[in-house]
Amino acid sequence: MEDKLEAFQDFYPDDYSHCYGCGRLNEHGMQIKSYWDGEESVCRIHPRDYYTGGMKHIVYGGLIASLIDCHAAGTAAAAKIKELGQEMTRETMPRFVTANLNVNFKAPTPIGAEIELRGKVLEIKGRKVTIGVDLIAEGVVCAEGQALMIQVKETL
Numbered sequence: 001m002e003d004k005l006e007a008f009q010d011f012y013p014d015d016y017s018h019c020y021g022c023g024r025l026n027e028h029g030m031q032i033k034s035y036w037d038g039e040e041s042v043c044r045i046h047p048r049d050y051y052t053g054g055m056k057h058i059v060y061g062g063l064i065a066s067l068i069d070c071h072a073a074g075t076a077a078a079a080k081i082k083e084l085g086q087e088m089t090r091e092t093m094p095r096f097v098t099a100n101l102n103v104n105f106k107a108p109t110p111i112g113a114e115i116e117l118r119g120k121v122l123e124i125k126g127r128k129v130t131i132g133v134d135l136i137a138e139g140v141v142c143a144e145g146q147a148l149m150i151q152v153k154e155t156l
């Protein structure tokens with residue numbers, strides 16, 4: 001039976017699916033999955049308890065930044081294809097890379113909790129797409145990120 005493609009990352013072509021954070025072909029990676037939830041994008045993940053940030057009960061900030069980065073990259077690609085009025089397929093999915101990423105760490109992210117990432121499209125201007133991402137755990141916005149994603153030229 002053919003696999004059902006649903007998440008934004010399922011539509012990345014194989015050659016672009018080795019990212020540590022979101023590549024479905026990286027067996028050692030996080031393999032995050034992002035979806036539309038109305039106008040926002042959402043991703044839920046339960047990081048393993050060894051992703052500790054100094055203290056045993058707090059998630060490593062670098063992992064938090066990675067999750068925000070990859071969710072923003074997927075959201076940018078999905079938003080661009082929506083703007084173009086096209087469907088997501090492995091042939092049409094645009095490739096975006098991170099040009100700039102800012103993260104505000106607002107509160108410790110507890111280890112053991114499910115993390116929810118919620119993305120908003122802040123601006124689409126040609127190849128430049130700006131995405132805002134909130135990282136939420138146990139009902140608390142623990143980090144806020146903003147990413148400038150740039151569509152790589154060969155997909156234009």
Ligand SMILES: CCCCC/C=C\C/C=C\C/C=C\C/C=C\CCCC(=O)SCCNC(=O)CCNC(=O)[C@H](O)C(C)(C)COP(=O)(O)OP(=O)(O)OC[C@H]1O[C@@H](n2cnc3c(N)ncnc32)[C@H](O)[C@@H]1OP(=O)(O)O
Binds near residue numbers: 012021098099127148
């Ligand atoms: C060619 C990329 C190869 C790498 C591909 C790797 C994997 C990703 C591929 C596909 C995606 C698939 C799946 C998603 C995978 C991963 C998601 C996680 C994201 C990452 O982990 S990804 C790794 C970290 N990421 C990088 O490794 C990028 C290194 N970098 C570059 O590859 C170039 O730097 C690039 C492409 C960013 C721009 O180069 P470029 O030549 O295409 O664009 P150009 O210079 O023409 O700028 C066009 C307009 O963007 C503005 N602009 C550019 N840079 C800016 C900045 N930093 N701040 C503010 N504005 C900026 C200009 O000011 C101009 O604005 P305006 O049009 O208004 O004048």
